[in-house]
Structures are given as C-alpha cells and as structure tokens.
Amino acid sequence: MRFETKAVQAARETDPITGALVPPIHQSATFVQEEPGVHKGYPYGRTGNPTRALLERAIATLENGRYGLAFASGLAAEDAILHLLQPGDHVLCCDDVYGGTYRLFEQVRRRYGLEFSYFDTTDATAVKPQKNTKLIWLESPTNPLLKIADISAVAERKGNALLVVDNTFATPYLQRPLELGADIVVHSSTKYLSGHGDVIGGLIVTSNAEVYERLKFLQNAIGAVPGPFDCWLVLRGFKTLALRMKAHSENAQAVAEFLSKHRKVERVYYPGLPSHPGHAIAKRQMNGLYSGMLSFELKGNVKKFVQATKVFVLAENLGVIESLTTHPATMTHASIPPEERARRGIKDNLVRLSVGIENAQDLIEDLQQALEYA
Ligand SMILES: Cc1ncc(COP(=O)(O)O)c(C=O)c1O
Numbered sequence: 242m243r244f245e246t247k248a249v250q251a252a253r254e255t256d257p258i259t260g261a262l263v264p265p266i267h268q269s270a271t272f273v274q275e276e277p278g279v280h281k282g283y284p285y286g287r288t289g290n291p292t293r294a295l296l297e298r299a300i301a302t303l304e305n306g307r308y309g310l311a312f313a314s315g316l317a318a319e320d321a322i323l324h325l326l327q328p329g330d331h332v333l334c335c336d337d338v339y340g341g342t343y344r345l346f347e348q349v350r351r352r353y354g355l356e357f358s359y360f361d362t363t364d365a366t367a368v369k370p371q372k373n374t375k376l377i378w379l380e381s382p383t384n385p386l387l388k389i390a391d392i393s394a395v396a397e398r399k400g401n402a403l404l405v406v407d408n409t410f411a412t413p414y415l416q417r418p419l420e421l422g423a424d425i426v427v428h429s430s431t432k433y434l435s436g437h438g439d440v441i442g443g444l445i446v447t448s449n450a451e452v453y454e455r456l457k458f459l460q461n462a463i464g465a466v467p468g469p470f471d472c473w474l475v476l477r478g479f480k481t482l483a484l485r486m487k488a489h490s491e492n493a494q495a496v497a498e499f500l501s502k503h504r505k506v507e508r509v510y511y512p513g514l515p516s517h518p519g520h521a522i523a524k525r526q527m528n529g530l531y532s533g534m535l536s537f538e539l540k541g542n543v544k545k546f547v548q549a550t551k552v553f554v555l556a557e558n559l560g561v562i563e564s565l566t567t568h569p570a571t572m573t574h575a576s577i578p579p580e581e582r583a584r585r586g587i588k589d590n591l592v593r594l595s596v597g598i599e600n601a602q603d604l605i606e607d608l609q610q611a612l613e614y615a
Pocket residue numbers: 314315316317339341342380384407409410428429430431441442443
C-alpha cells in the first residue's frame with residue numbers, strides 16, 4: 242500500500258462490539274480483571290490503553306518500523322530516550338536543534354552525568370563517536386535554520402551508538418529515517434502529525450526489540466503518557482497527513498520564492514530552494530517535498546513585522562493548519578544563551594514561519610503588506 246492509503250487504514254480499526262467505523266476513545270483509567278492478573282492486556286491506564294495502543298501501532302506503520310510508543314509530549318518522548326543512558330555516557334548531537342531539546346540536554350540531563358557535544362549538522366564526516374557515545378542525535382530539517390543532515394551518511398558512521406532522528410519537521414510522509422539507517426525516530430506529535438494545534442504529544446518508533454522493551458518499561462515507570470482523547474486526535478490527524486503535507490509544502494515553496502526576491506529580506510532558509518546548501522540531499526531524502534517550515538533574516542524591525550501580519554499569527558508552535566510566525570531568539574530558542582545562539586547562526590533578525598494550508602496568494606499578500614511596516 243502507498244502512504245496515503247496506509248495513513249487512512251492504520252488510523253482506524255472497526256470496533257468489534259458496535260461496528261463503529263471511527264475507533265472509540267477508551268477514556269478509562271483502569272480495566273476490570275476477571276481474577277488477579279487476568280485481563281484483556283490492559284491492567285491499568287498508565288501501562289496501556291486501547292486508544293493509545295492503536296496510535297502506537299499506527300505510527301509504527303507510517304514510519305515503517307516495528308514498534309511505536311506514545312508520550313505526553315515530544316520532550317517527554319525525548320527524555321525517555323535519554324533514560325536509556327547512564328551517567329558518563331555521551332550524546333553527540335547536531336548543532337541546530339529545537340531550543341527545548343537543547344534545554345533538556347544542557348539544563349536537565351547534564352546535571353545527571355550525561356555528556357553532550359555538538360557537530361555541524363551538514364557535515365556527516367564530523368560524526369566521530371567516542372568510546373562512551375551511546376546516542377547520535379539528529380534533527381533534519383532542523384529547527385530553526387532548516388539545515389539538512391545526510392541521515393544515511395551519519396548512519397554509516399554511528400559505530401555502536403544508536404542513531405536518533407527527530408522527524409517532527411518532515412513527518413513520515415516526506416522522510417522515513419528508519420529506512421535510512423536510524424535506530425529510533427522521535428516526534429513531537431503536537432505538530433504536523435496531529436496538525437490542528439489541539440494536542441500536545443510525543444511519539445517514538447523503533448525496530449530494535451531490546452530498545453523497545455526498555456522504552457516501554459520506561460514509559461510505564463516514568464508515567465509521562467498521553468490521555469486517550471489526545472491519542473485519538475493524533476490518529477485523526479494521520480488520516481489527512483498526506484494532504485496537509487502537500488499543501489504545507491506547496492505553500493511554503495511559494496512563500497520562500499516570494500521572500501527570496503524581496504528587498505527587505507536578507508536571506509531565506511528553505512530546503513526547497515535550489516540555493517539552499519542542503520537542497521540536493523533534501524531532494525533525495527524527502528520525497529521531493531520540503532515541508533512547511535522556513536526561516537528568513539529580516540532587514541527591518543522584527544517586532545513591527547510580526548505585529549503587522551493579519552493571516553499569519555504570532556505563536557510558539559508549528560506544523561498546524563494556521564500560518565504562524567515565531568521569533569526564535571525570544572521565543573522557541575530563548576533557552577539557548579545569546580552567545581551560543583549567535584555561534585549557531587540564530588540571529589536576532591531571524592523570523593521563523595510555519596506556513597499553513599491557507600491560499601498561497603493570501604499568505605504572500607499578507608507578508609508583503611507586513612514587510613512594509615518592518
Ligand atoms: C523539532 C522539535 N522536536 C521536539 C519538540 C518538542 O515537542 P513538544 O512541544 O511536543 O514537547 C519541538 C517543539 O517545538 C520541536 O520543534
């Protein structure tokens with residue numbers, strides 16, 4: 242089956258009791274046992290829930306992996322992965338990641354004895370695992386600079402470490418890291434997977450049985466699990482994922498081309514532009530569509546610009562049907578110290594756009610009028 246069909250089929254299961262086409266939401270904290278330890282696979286709602294189990298099977302199908310696990314947020318999923326490690330272990334991470342990921346690494350997990358270092362996302366030859374390197378962590382495309390990592394080239398250099406890929410920006414419709422040699426895929430399902438901005442959630446997929454068993458244990462032992470209704474909303478999002486990603490990508494391409502010719506725009510970061518340094522790899526790795534995320538450096542006043550848009554809304558999220566603007570330096574990446582932000586190339590005049598599924602011409606006209614105020 243092709244992706245579009247799989248996405249619709251994986252997210253549904255006819256209810257054996259009522260025949261309901263849309264799966265029920267099993268909004269129950271616990272499940273009745275016939276005798277101690279005898280139940281239908283769900284002893285308690287933190288350990289497992291049928292709606293969550295459907296979501297876990299569905300994301301595994303979409304990523305072409307064997308096992309899925311759902312968490313209360315993208316960061317909860319990331320933290321569960323870090324719990325695979327022990328004090329003294331090292332994580333080799335690409336140099337452009339979501340600010341919250343950086344904060345989790347540097348301000349939380351470093352205090353528990355994990356070591357982190359960073360390499361140039363765009364240079365797979367810079368991946369040189371140390372003896373104690375247990376994880377190699379990639380985002381591609383990255384947040385907020387849309388850098389592209391060559392996932393298979395990094396996989397070739399991973400040695401004994403596990404390769405984790407945050408696939409939030411691309412989604413499995415555009416990119417499937419497990420097929421490129423990754424061991425673990427992680428998502429913020431808050432974004433494109435649910436797609437409508439009404440859920441906070443995280444997902445993990447792996448085909449490694451040992452890693453899965455440990456993560457499943459951690460999911461229950463730590464307890465950062467999503468509620469059944471949130472799982473159901475993500476499942477509903479899967480059914481339209483392909484359609485939405487096409488629309489997001491086409492709109493973002495049009496917006497990127499418009500911005501790259503505008504006199505008030507210094508530089509546009511979008512992998513769909515042939516001038517983008519990662520374009521050739523993205524073209525091969527991402528199915529020829531480049532998602533709805535782009536950033537640009539503004540020649541003008543950022544505050545005036547973000548306040549002047551009428552269709553684009555200033556908000557700290559991405560991957561939802563509405564178009565959003567974000568100022569990484571003061572919003573999504575504020576937890577990275579200013580000197581470190583500057584070193585990574587996240588300038589104060591950088592604006593990030595999450596391009597929605599509205600009419601492309603309306604989006605361009607909105608940006609055009611707002612740029613006049615900037
Ligand atoms: C690439 C990426 N990964 C992970 C996260 C964290 O996800 P959540 O906000 O669901 O915890 C985000 C959030 O913006 C993100 O952009």
